[in-house]
Amino acid sequence: MEFPTSVASEWLDPQLAPVLVCVIALAVLGTAVLFVAGLVAYSRRRTLRYLLITVVLGILVVRSVTGLGTVLGLVPMTAHHLVEHGSDFLIAVLVLYAVYRSGAATDAISVEPDD
Numbered sequence: 001m002e003f004p005t006s007v008a009s010e011w012l013d014p015q016l017a018p019v020l021v022c023v024i025a026l027a028v029l030g031t032a033v034l035f036v037a038g039l040v041a042y043s044r045r046r047t048l049r050y051l052l053i054t055v056v057l058g059i060l061v062v063r064s065v066t067g068l069g070t071v072l073g074l075v076p077m078t079a080h081h082l083v084e085h086g087s088d089f090l091i092a093v094l095v096l097y098a099v100y101r102s103g104a105a106t107d108a109i110s111v112e113p114d115d
Helices: 005-010 017-045 048-071 076-104
Strands: none
Touching: 017 048, 048 076
16 A cells, blocks of 8 residues: 655654554444444434434544544644544543433442441
């Protein structure tokens, strides 16, 4: 597989490029499968929790596709960093919100010692 010279010469060792493309392609495939599973689960449950999980899985797909586009020289490094790190932040916020919304106060674990 031939990679753009500008990308390979700037930050990617040409010998490792095929390995990186394979790993990222597997990530795209895996996150896409998980996203479809999330869509199916959301269509059955129709709850906010399932919607948030599905959105997070969709963001992971976009993140993986962005990584693949960067390695192939289709996405500039600046856009890559904006999408990747913005995705990380958004995923963290959505997961924390899902956790915050998921439990009632009665589900809390007591940290007081038993006598």
